Amino acid sequence: MDETSDEPPTSVVLLDNCHFSQVVFNNVEKFYVPGGDITCYYTLTQNIVPRGKDWVGIFRVGWKTTREYYTFMWAPLPGDVHGDTAVQKVKQHGW
Numbered sequence: 001m002d003e004t005s006d007e008p009p010t011s012v013v014l015l016d017n018c019h020f021s022q023v024v025f026n027n028v029e030k031f032y033v034p035g036g037d038i039t040c041y042y043t044l045t046q047n048i049v050p051r052g053k054d055w056v057g058i059f060r061v062g063w064k065t066t067r068e069y070y071t072f073m074w075a076p077l078p079g080d081v082h083g084d085t086a087v088q089k090v091k092q093h094g095w
Contacts, residue, residue: 006075009057010066015061022048026048026087038092056090070073 026041040056054077057069073090 008057008066008069008072009053021045035094037094040090040092041087042076042089043087050075052077058092 018044022045024043024045026043032038040057042056044050055072055073056075057066057072059069063069071092073092075088079089
């Protein structure tokens with residue numbers, strides 16, 4: 001599936017070596033107003049390799065699988081993929 005698809009990939013990627021908190025979300029609000037803009041800030045740690053099919057999803061409370069996303073945005077590849085961490089930002093308009 002490529003980035004022009006209307007839906008994000010939902011398969012599970014099994015890790016050979018487990019590292020928790022590979023993506024750390026920053027400044028997460030307690031709630032978001034429907035129809036408003038959302039800016040999502042996150043940090044990619046050194047334990048993750050960014051890929052072109054990565055995405056950031058918005059989920060309703062109580063979700064069980066990645067197929068239950070409300071909306072999503074494709075995650076841009078970081079400019080410096082070889083640094084210790086990469087701070088990223090995506091913005092969803094009027095979700």
